[in-house]
Amino acid sequence: MKIVDISLDRLRLELDPPLHAAWDPVPRGHFDATIVRVHTDEGVTGIGSGDTMDGFDAVRHLFVGQDPLDIVRHVRAIETANFHGGRFWPLEAALWDVVGKVAELPVATLFGGASRSLPAYASTAELKSPQERVEVAWQVREAGFRAMKIRIDRDRTEDGVAAVAAVRDALGPEFAIMVDLNQSWRMAGDTADATDLVATRRLVRRLSELDVFWVEEPLPYADSAGFRRLRADNPGVRIAAGEMQHSMTELLSCLDDDVLDVYQPDVVLAVGMHRARTLAELAQHKHRAFTPHSWTNGIGLLANLHVAAGVGGGPFFEYPFDPPGWTPERRDFMLADPVRVNAAGEIEVPARPGLGVELDEDAVRRFRVG
Known part of the structure; x- marks a missing residue:
């Protein structure tokens, strides 16, 4: 199995009224989410999210063409990329989603x-x-x-x-x-x-x-x-x-x-x-x-x-x-x-294989900003 592509969907939900988070001096008028999808040559797609994944395009080549099941290798590669300013852990979540789907078991x-x-x-x-x-x-x-x-x-x-x-x-x-x-x-x-x-x-x-x-x-x-x-x-x-x-x-x-x-x-x-x-x-x-x-x-x-x-x-x-x-x-x-x-x-814990994520693809299209 090989990774053939890693795609990002950047979403934004406008918040009206805004959220006044205690830890943020600025009221939050919107809520952003970046969806990571790991696409494989066997049709299995893993989904992750969490951090912004800003700057990921510069390190995408470290993962495309690799076996998605080689988790330890990918963790080490993510750590080297993170050292230079990124925070790409949502990619690891998407990779574990692939592993769980291949094994037909929840990641837990x-x-x-x-x-x-x-x-x-x-x-x-x-x-x-x-x-x-x-x-x-x-x-x-x-x-x-x-x-x-x-x-x-x-x-x-x-x-x-x-x-x-x-x-x-x-x-x-x-x-x-x-x-x-x-x-x-x-x-x-x-x-x-x-x-x-x-x-x-x-x-x-x-x-x-x-x-x-x-x-x-x-x-x-x-x-x-x-x-x-x-x-x-x-x-x-x-x-x-x-x-x-x-x-x-x-x-x-x-x-x-x-x-x-x-x-x-x-x-x-x-x-x-x-x-x-x-x-x-x-x-x-x-x-x-x-x-x-x-x-x-x-x-x-x-x-x-x-x-x-x-x-x-x-x-x-x-x-x-x-x-x-x-x-x-x-x-x-x-x-x-x-x-x-x-x-x-x-x-x-969802009983579905992987992380158990079910996206609303209409919502993804509706709230996509990049």
Whole structure:
């Protein structure tokens, strides 16, 4: 089998009203998605998505003509290309989709088949008042979720703590709450200083008192000593990070230095599926959790799900959901059907071979911009 072509469809969905993502200083008036298709000489086509794939035309020749099943070779080639400025992990997802289709198995089965479904947590996007956040939390709970992640802005910590406290009071102790401080990496142009360690320690202590399940990305990635200090200060709350760590070396250093309780590298943004699987196995061997970030679109979500379910990740899997600003219909506008949770609040691994992606080709044509 040979790769005969790799095509990209660049899509854009206009957002009206815009999404006011907590980590982005600029309201999002549109949502872009790049669809990667790996075409083979035997008629099998693999589909991936997640990052922009900007600059890929310059390295396409590294893959066309190769056997799509040679995954280790392709991972190494992607890493060499990424070193020079790209982030081409959606290609690896499309290659695994080919592998699964050839094997007639879901990719999660190829990755170990530890779970057929994972409990989901509703991962919110926007900053809301305590009352508004409680209203969304009830919608989340009624949809079957048993957990929810709330964003706290570094400049509005009192509002954020109040929202967490309100959800805790309203939904009780059985409902799991995660908190994301979004301090480990920044959007382009966001040059403000991160909250200092003393203030962050105080904030994490308050969140621990509210029985928060984990606090995510509380410090810049470079502050390994600070991460360790937070864990030592607060044995009652887990510390999570790693979603955008682009180096396996850095992630393995975190693991060796025991910096985190929860490892979250996104397989289509950070280190790819093969490498994330390795990190997950090592983290679990050391009794640390692996549950990847999945804030892209439904295709990227499925790629992360297959890795997490394959190795038995968890205890929760990220499901971007914050109605009305962020819904499955917006997130998965390119799919025939959005990825949804079942009545038990779990995301099921699709039974179809590969990643289980079903594109809405009419939507792809309608929203194509290049």
